[in-house]
């Protein structure tokens with residue numbers, strides 16, 4: 206099975222409700238979809254969001270990196286030589302992680318199709334059902350409480366509460382939500398870099414002293430502030446998770462050596478795809494460190510790839526934040542990974558199991 210072409214499209218899916226974090230507000234998913242064609246007629250699918258504020262990637266940079274750098278190297282390559290193909294994707298250009306993730310997942314999709322097995326089985330197998338949290342956008346306190354209760358009614362047992370806007374209001378936000386949902390859902394916080402180290406310690410002590418039990422706090426301070434992450438990790442009981450501070454395996458090793466976090470959030474768009482995500486999971490398993498699998502604002506194309514990985518690495522990926530499809534107004538994909546509120550289940554179609562995608566707008570890269 207040899208690669209013959211890579212085609213591009215834009216996928217736009219409105220969100221059910223605006224997604225609001227300390228970093229940005231977004232109303233729809235607008236992601237690049239790629240289709241890797243082969244001489245056997247099989248097609249591998251990949252997706253990349255342009256999360257400029259976190260990864261630095263834009264639609265233009267994703268298309269250019271794939272079309273100008275990766276595609277010429279990949280045409281004619283045999284999918285059976287997976288490690289060689291992955292090397293070509295990873296080593297032809299630095300950074301550009303979302304572009305690499307999209308191409309890699311399409312190649313892994315084809316690798317599963319080549320051997321007629323679902324990707325999670327190719328990666329080691331596992332129980333193909335997982336349960337995700339859902340994000341509660343940062344907003345007025347009453348709105349966040351209402352959104353939290355609605356999420357619980359939909360069956361979500363873990364809520365990822367976005368904070369990081371104003372430390373005083375954030376403390377009140379979390380206390381109000383905790384009072385409303387105690388015993389019905391587990392709370393995890395994500396400050397998306399919005400606090401200073403001292404603010405984070407202050408807020409978490411206030412919450413801990415008030416009896417608010419949190420599963421974890423994600424990325425309290427600036428991505429580059431590893432000393433700040435360590436300062437917080439040493440001072441609070443709530444486990445601290447690195448998201449924007451950890452992209453690839455090297456950052457994870459650095460965080461582990463520094464003891465600057467308790468948990469790592471693996472996202473394909475930060476690792477540059479599945480191969481580095483596997484390395485991170487393996488490193489964390491050596492150091493008895495748990496991982497979350499997360500996503501950006503992604504549809505069920507790339508979130509399916511993350512779900513396959515999470516199933517295969519469930520020994521270390523114990524926390525799931527794959528709510529992209531649940532945040533969307535509809536699922537444009539007909540595939541073998543089903544997203545039904547909190548439950549994500551994978552049936553045994555080969556590769557990623559994507560049959561068709563509604564509403565793709567074809568894109569032609571600039572010549």
Ligand SMILES: C[C@H](N)C(=O)N[C@@H](CCC(=O)O)C(=O)O
Pocket residue numbers: 226228229256339340365395397448499500501502526527528529
């Ligand atoms: C969607 C997911 N639950 C999430 O919160 N992801 C990111 C932010 C993604 C974005 O801004 O597109 C995170 O910070 O964990």
Ligand SMILES: [Mg+2]
Pocket residue numbers: 395397423424448449470
């Ligand atoms: Mg995060």
